[in-house]
Amino acid sequence: xxxxxxxxxxxxxxxxxxxxxxxxxxLGHNAxxxxxxxxxxxxxxxxxxxxxxxxxxxxxxxRFSPECPNSSHLFLHLHTLQPEDSALYLCASSQEPAGVSGxxxxxxxxRLTVL
Amino acid sequence: xxxxxxxxxxxxxxxxxxxxxxxxxxxxxxxxxxxxxxxPGKGPALLIAIRxxxxxxxxxxxxxxxxxxxxxxxxxIMDSQPGDSATYFCAASMMQGNLIFGKGTKLSVxx
Numbered sequence: 001x002x003x004x005x006x007x008x009x010x011x012x013x014x015x016x017x018x019x020x021x022x023x024x025x026x027l028g029h030n031a032x033x034x035x036x037x038x039x040x041x042x043x044x045x046x047x048x049x050x051x052x053x054x055x056x057x058x059x060x061x062x063r064f065s066p067e068c069p070n071s072s073h074l075f076l077h078l079h080t081l082q083p084e085d086s087a088l089y090l091c092a093s094s095q096e097p098a099g100v101s102g103x104x105x106x107x108x109x110x111r112l113t114v115l
Numbered sequence: 116x117x118x119x120x121x122x123x124x125x126x127x128x129x130x131x132x133x134x135x136x137x138x139x140x141x142x143x144x145x146x147x148x149x150x151x152x153x154x155p156g157k158g159p160a161l162l163i164a165i166r167x168x169x170x171x172x173x174x175x176x177x178x179x180x181x182x183x184x185x186x187x188x189x190x191x192i193m194d195s196q197p198g199d200s201a202t203y204f205c206a207a208s209m210m211q212g213n214l215i216f217g218k219g220t221k222l223s224v225x226x
Binding site for chain 1: 149151156157158159160161164202204213214216218219
């Protein structure tokens with residue numbers, strides 16, 4: 001496997017369910033990101049992890065809970081979501097700091113539908 | 116001040132034509148300006164990028180023009196092809212900072 005892989009690619013869940021999105025990067029990067037992509041806010045940064053420590057949380061509701069057990073894996077735990085949380089969730093990685101090169105490597109995303 | 120404003124929201128161009136997408140920013144501390152390309156069902160991917168010490172960068176049919184005084188930059192796609200149909204995002208960042216993305220432009224190139 002190469003690049004950034006995300007699973008599942010599609011997820012349908014009820015408002016009371018608990019589910020998790022998984023991201024794995026095979027690029028040797030030390031920073032990982034979760035973005036939310038929707039029609040209203042096309043690329044909205046949610047969380048940033050650098051060297052497995054969370055360095056930024058852009059005021060994301062607590063029903064989204066990230067976890068970064070090591071520099072290659074990133075999870076987004078979901079619970080009691082709302083229908084407006086339906087979106088494409090993109091994982092990305094970069095060599096820290098991304099601002100120097102601007103190059104983020106994105107996965108193909110997990111399409112989430114909340115019923 | 117952290118925003119990057121992108122226009123147009125959508126663009127239709129005939130094959131062989133020139134596609135032009137514009138972005139504007141306010142924060143003069145931004146020092147890196149990449150463009151990302153996203154095909155349906157895929158994540159965005161870096162297309163081309165520029166730093167403010169140059170006014171233009173060209174890679175194949177893709178050119179970034181940068182106007183530091185106006186705080187604007189644009190993407191030009193020459194000889195546009197149907198395979199260029201995608202959503203394009205401009206972005207900006209500061210050293211050590213995260214990328215701030217524009218809202219995207221959906222480009223359709225008609226055969």
